[in-house]
Amino acid sequence: MKKKKKLFIKAVIVIAAWAALGLLTTLIFGRGEKEPFTVEMFSPAVSIGSLSVSTCTLTGFAITAALTLLAIVFRVFCVPRFAQIPKGIQNVVELAVSKLDEYTCAQVGTEVGGELSGYILALCTFLVSCAAMELFGVRSPSSDILVTAALALVTFFLINFYGLKQRGLRGRAKQFITPSPVMAPFKLITDIALPVSMACRLFGNMIAGFIIMELVYYSLGNFAAGPPAVLGLYFNIFHPLIQAFIFMTLTLSFISEAIEKQE
Numbered sequence: 001m002k003k004k005k006k007l008f009i010k011a012v013i014v015i016a017a018w019a020a021l022g023l024l025t026t027l028i029f030g031r032g033e034k035e036p037f038t039v040e041m042f043s044p045a046v047s048i049g050s051l052s053v054s055t056c057t058l059t060g061f062a063i064t065a066a067l068t069l070l071a072i073v074f075r076v077f078c079v080p081r082f083a084q085i086p087k088g089i090q091n092v093v094e095l096a097v098s099k100l101d102e103y104t105c106a107q108v109g110t111e112v113g114g115e116l117s118g119y120i121l122a123l124c125t126f127l128v129s130c131a132a133m134e135l136f137g138v139r140s141p142s143s144d145i146l147v148t149a150a151l152a153l154v155t156f157f158l159i160n161f162y163g164l165k166q167r168g169l170r171g172r173a174k175q176f177i178t179p180s181p182v183m184a185p186f187k188l189i190t191d192i193a194l195p196v197s198m199a200c201r202l203f204g205n206m207i208a209g210f211i212i213m214e215l216v217y218y219s220l221g222n223f224a225a226g227p228p229a230v231l232g233l234y235f236n237i238f239h240p241l242i243q244a245f246i247f248m249t250l251t252l253s254f255i256s257e258a259i260e261k262q263e
Contacts, residue, residue, distance in 0.1 A: 131240030
């Protein structure tokens, strides 16, 4: 009973502090006039010389550059210090790498799994970093269909690359006419539609989280100091992790299907 009473008192204090902060903000800055709630499907574009580039694309380039720089720094300054007997952060890194290798090898086999581990890690890191940008008030690049389409095209390329590498041109072509040549047009359409479906799926899920957070901020107005921050941890961290895992799993599943040997 005492624990429940303490939790209740803490909850009341938090709610009272949130309400007081909202009222204080309203008194200082006023309510202001609300514009109609709108969400753009495509991010605004900026002009760079004669080119017009979306802000999400620029943010994506910035994230890619930052992750590349961090990877170089880690490789140059951290990896050479790794000892034969791991300890500290080295234990964490080696455990993460081994688990990722195990996962990719379990999905696509040992011949291909080791080669794909680096891409899968980069893909996951990029998607989570993109979503985390919304915590700083920047629209996530993964909520732009152009960015998700680029990721889906990379997956489409890898599917066909490894399909041809492991099975050869004849073996890859045989997949389209198995079990009957009548299935060839349908399988070809399915193969071409694959990057479209993956891009739209990731885009739809990510922009849904973006819309929900924007709607929360719009609805609460000056009282948007507390709950959106907590809610943002789900829609900007946990939810993107789920979507990244699904995208990674689909990528590995389709590659596994492309390299699967048929009797």
